[in-house]
Amino acid sequence: MKDLNDLVRANIQALKPYSSARDECKLQAVAFLDANENPYNAPCNRYPDPLQWALKGRLSALKGVDAGCIFLGNGSDEAIDLVFRIFCEPKADNVVAIEPTYGMYEVCAAVNEVEYRRVRLDDGFQFRAADILRASDGHTKVVFLCSPNNPTGNCLSPAEMEELLEKFDGMVVLDEAYADFSPSASFLPRLSRYPNLVVLQTFSKAWGCAGIRLGMAFASPSVIAYFNKIKYPYNVNSLTQEKALAMLEHAGQVDEWVGILIAERKRVMERFSGLPCCVKVYPTDANFFLAKVQDAGRTYDYLAAHGVIVRNRSKVALCGGCLRITVGTPAENDLLINVLKEMA
Numbered sequence: 258m259k260d261l262n263d264l265v266r267a268n269i270q271a272l273k274p275y276s277s278a279r280d281e282c283k284l285q286a287v288a289f290l291d292a293n294e295n296p297y298n299a300p301c302n303r304y305p306d307p308l309q310w311a312l313k314g315r316l317s318a319l320k321g322v323d324a325g326c327i328f329l330g331n332g333s334d335e336a337i338d339l340v341f342r343i344f345c346e347p348k349a350d351n352v353v354a355i356e357p358t359y360g361m362y363e364v365c366a367a368v369n370e371v372e373y374r375r376v377r378l379d380d381g382f383q384f385r386a387a388d389i390l391r392a393s394d395g396h397t398k399v400v401f402l403c404s405p406n407n408p409t410g411n412c413l414s415p416a417e418m419e420e421l422l423e424k425f426d427g428m429v430v431l432d433e434a435y436a437d438f439s440p441s442a443s444f445l446p447r448l449s450r451y452p453n454l455v456v457l458q459t460f461s462k463a464w465g466c467a468g469i470r471l472g473m474a475f476a477s478p479s480v481i482a483y484f485n486k487i488k489y490p491y492n493v494n495s496l497t498q499e500k501a502l503a504m505l506e507h508a509g510q511v512d513e514w515v516g517i518l519i520a521e522r523k524r525v526m527e528r529f530s531g532l533p534c535c536v537k538v539y540p541t542d543a544n545f546f547l548a549k550v551q552d553a554g555r556t557y558d559y560l561a562a563h564g565v566i567v568r569n570r571s572k573v574a575l576c577g578g579c580l581r582i583t584v585g586t587p588a589e590n591d592l593l594i595n596v597l598k599e600m601a
């Protein structure tokens with residue numbers, strides 16, 4: 258890996274970060290008269306902890322990662338955008354990503370005027386480190402990987418990911434939004450071995466908290482320091498921090514949901530593959546599956562007309578004729594199958 262000073266944009270290195278009232282004074286106060294808050298309407302009147310230490314303490318224990326290696330943001334999407342703003346000089350630098358994958362990497366590249374290079378997966382939806390390296394050059398600051406990948410559902414090869422982490426001299430962002438549904442091990446234990454690794458996880462999927470907007474980035478303390486340097490001071494609101502702390506008291510509940518969803522995934526995929534409209538169901542390690550159908554547009558419209566909304570991915574590379582279907586409750590999954598059974 259290059260020295261961080263050669264990867265981080267010069268303006269970000271030189272930046273003097275905003276210092277909030279709460280950053281500057283850490284004393285135990287009797288009266289908070291420093292931040293122009295309203296003294297009434299507790300507890301919402303107070304600004305939240307800018308660095309979310311209570312939450313990071315709990316996550317540190319759960320994930321086996323030091324609190325100083327954790328960034329929390331307004332969804333993983335905030336972390337993705339910050340990666341561009343920390344590392345990528347607009348109109349000069351580029352990033353490389355697998356294709357197909359999650360659409361936000363490309364959107365953030367466009368917003369930040371950073372060239373986005375795609376490296377097509379093979380027919381088994383796998384990538385090779387050598388192909389990524391060939392697509393990169395001296396201005397490639399970041400590679401985006403997603404495992405299990407969206408929309409294909411499969412895990413990427415751990416051996417290829419390790420080869421990339423070893424040979425690529427920029428940052429590697431590995432999005433593990435769906436890791437809780439997968440039998441493959443997270444790359445979190447490899448953080449100490451690879452200083453160029455950033456692992457993304459989220460409360461939006463297995464934790465059932467898409468509405469509170471809470472994403473996690475795990476990386477070396479020096480990379481996390483740059484996230485903290487440029488983020489909005491109060492990027493995670495107090496309601497979100499409280500709800501996440503309450504959820505962490507019920508980690509067993511999350512395990513139970515994941516167990517149900519994995520069992521349902523198997524059941525609905527088996528039933529789906531027996532449908533007349535089904536051409537192929539692809540293996541998955543996520544809480545959704547990709548299915549090739551005879552006419553994706555018609556099947557999508559038919560389902561929508563019966564109140565069942567899926568994602569039409571047929572315009573996406575390697576996904577011709579495919580729908581992406583989220584695993585729902587047993588009743589929702591039965592509805593999907595029963596509606597499709599009746600399709601003429």
Ligand SMILES: *Cc1c(COP(=O)(O)O)cnc(C)c1O
Nearest residue numbers: 332333334359407434459461472
């Ligand atoms: C759903 C999803 C996320 C979650 O994003 P949030 O902003 O945390 O809700 C991240 N990455 C991928 C690949 C996803 O599919």
